[in-house]
Amino acid sequence: MGFDGDCNLLVAGVGGQGSVLIGNILGEAAISEGLHVWVGETFGMSQRGGSVVSHIRIGRDILSPITPEGEGDVVLGLEPMEALRVAHRYLRMGGKIILNPRQVLPSDVISGLSGYPSIEDIFAALDQLAGEVHRVDAAGLAEKSGNTMTVNTVMLGALAASRLLPLSLSSVEAAIRQGVPPKTVDVNLKAFSLGVNAVQTSQDS
Numbered sequence: 614m615g616f617d618g619d620c621n622l623l624v625a626g627v628g629g630q631g632s633v634l635i636g637n638i639l640g641e642a643a644i645s646e647g648l649h650v651w652v653g654e655t656f657g658m659s660q661r662g663g664s665v666v667s668h669i670r671i672g673r674d675i676l677s678p679i680t681p682e683g684e685g686d687v688v689l690g691l692e693p694m695e696a697l698r699v700a701h702r703y704l705r706m707g708g709k710i711i712l713n714p715r716q717v718l719p720s721d722v723i724s725g726l727s728g729y730p731s732i733e734d735i736f737a738a739l740d741q742l743a744g745e746v747h748r749v750d751a752a753g754l755a756e757k758s759g760n761t762m763t764v765n766t767v768m769l770g771a772l773a774a775s776r777l778l779p780l781s782l783s784s785v786e787a788a789i790r791q792g793v794p795p796k797t798v799d800v801n802l803k804a805f806s807l808g809v810n811a812v813q814t815s816q817d818s
Contacts, residue, residue, distance in 0.1 A: 619670070619671065619672030619673075619674060619675060620670070620671045620672060620686050620687075620777075620778055620779060621668070621669075621670050621671075621680045621684055621685045621686045621687070621703075622639070622668075622669040622670075622671075622685070622686065622687045622688075622689065622772075622777075622778060623666055623667070623668055623669075623680060623685045623687070623688050623689070623699050623703050623704075624636060624666065624667040624669070624688075624689045624691065625664075625665075625666055625688055625689070625690050625691060625692065625695040625696045625698065625699035625700075626664075626665055626690070626691030626692050626695055626717075626765075627663065627664060627665060627691075627692055627695060627717050627719045627720070628663050628664075628665050628720075630665070630691045630692065630717065630764065630765055631691070631762075631764070631765030631766075632654070632665045632666070632667045632691060632765070633654055633665065633667055634765060634792065634793070635667060635689070635765055635768070635769055636652045636653075636654065636667035636668070636669050637652065637792055638769065638785065638788040638789055638792045639652070639669045639769075639778070639780065639785070639788070640652040640669060641788040641791060641792060642780050642784040642785045642787070642788040643669075643671050643779075643780060643784075645784050645787065645788065646779075646780060646781065646784050648671050648672075648779065648780075649671065649672060649673050649675065650669065650670065650671050651668070651669075651670040651675055651677065651678040652667065652668065652669050652670075652678060653667070653668045653670075653677075653678030653679050654666065654667050654668070655668075655679070663719060663720050663721070664695055664698065664719055664721075665695075666695075666699055668680045671778070671779060680703050682702055682703055683703065683704075683705055684703070684705055685699075685700075685703035685704045685705055685708055686705065686708050686709070686777070687708060687709045687710070687711070687772070687777045687778070688700045688703070688704055688708065688709075688710045688711075688743075689710075689711050689768055689772050690710055690711065690712040690713060690739075691713050691717075691751075691764065691765060691768060692713065692715075692716065692717045692719070693712065693713075693714055693715075693716055693732060693735045693736075693739075694716070694719070694722075694729060694730065694735055695719065696710060696712055696735075696739065697730075697735050697738055697739055697742075700739060700742045700743060701738075701742060704742055704743060706744075707743075707744035708742075708743055708744060709743060709744060709745045709746075709747070709775075709777055710739055710742075710743040710745070710746045710747070711747050711749060711768065711771050711772055711775060711777075712739065712746055712747065712748050712749065713748075713749060713750075713751035713752065713764060713767075713768055714732070714736075714748050714750070715750075715751065715752040715764075716729070716732065747771070747775065747812070747815070749767065749768060749771045749808065749811055749812070750811070751764045751767040751768050751771070751808065752764055754767045754804065754807040754808060754811060755767050755804055757807055758800055758801075758803045758804035758807055759800050759803065760797070760800045760804070763800060763801055763803075763804035764804075766789065766793075766801045766804040766805050766808070767804045767805070767807055767808035767811075768808060769785065769789070769805055769808060770804065770805040770806060770807065770808025770809040770810075770811075770812075771808040771809070771811055771812045772808075773785045773805075773808075773809060774808065774809040774810075774811075774812035774813050774816075775812055782809060785805075786802065786805060789801055789802060789805055790802070
């Protein structure tokens with residue numbers, strides 16, 4: 614695609630939401646397009662229920678899989694408070710956020726070690742941090758796909774359609790086919806398409 618710059622994406626969620634799978638799929642898509650890519654993850658308290666951040670860094674001059682603080686271009690938020698945590702630390706001024714607004718309480722909130730702000734306060738803080746926040750009803754669209762576990766694939770479709778990454782829809786779709794279990798390919802591709810359509814519809818309106 615003639616991409617010569619750098620792009621730093623962060624996927625913010627909790628364990629079990631599929632952040633790592635998104636990173637792997639985008640990494641494969643980037644490789645298929647001949648791009649240089651690093652993929653890394655950081656984990657919170659526990660693999661399921663704790664904070665999970667996937668770093669996807671595309672570019673020739675990148676030397677580490679972890680995005681430096683304040684240099685993130687895009688945050689893909691699978692969970693609102695996790696998106697806020699990651700955006701506050703990593704998002705650059707004017708960076709973009711694609712957000713699933715459905716709350717999933719992290720394990721530290723459930724255990725009482727941390728509180729959870731009101732969703733209105735989270736939205737307000739995200740609006741202040743980012744140049745643009747695009748909300749996608751990923752949970753509702755996942756239900757339409759026939760599998761409520763496809764929130765991550767819906768969000769992947771929304772991201773791919775946003776044109777914030779130097780990746781084509783076809784390369785991401787091909788990586789999904791290779792990256793998910795064979796029995797779930799059809800439902801994941803449907804979820805991906807619903808995410809794509811949600812963003813394309815909003816762009817046309």
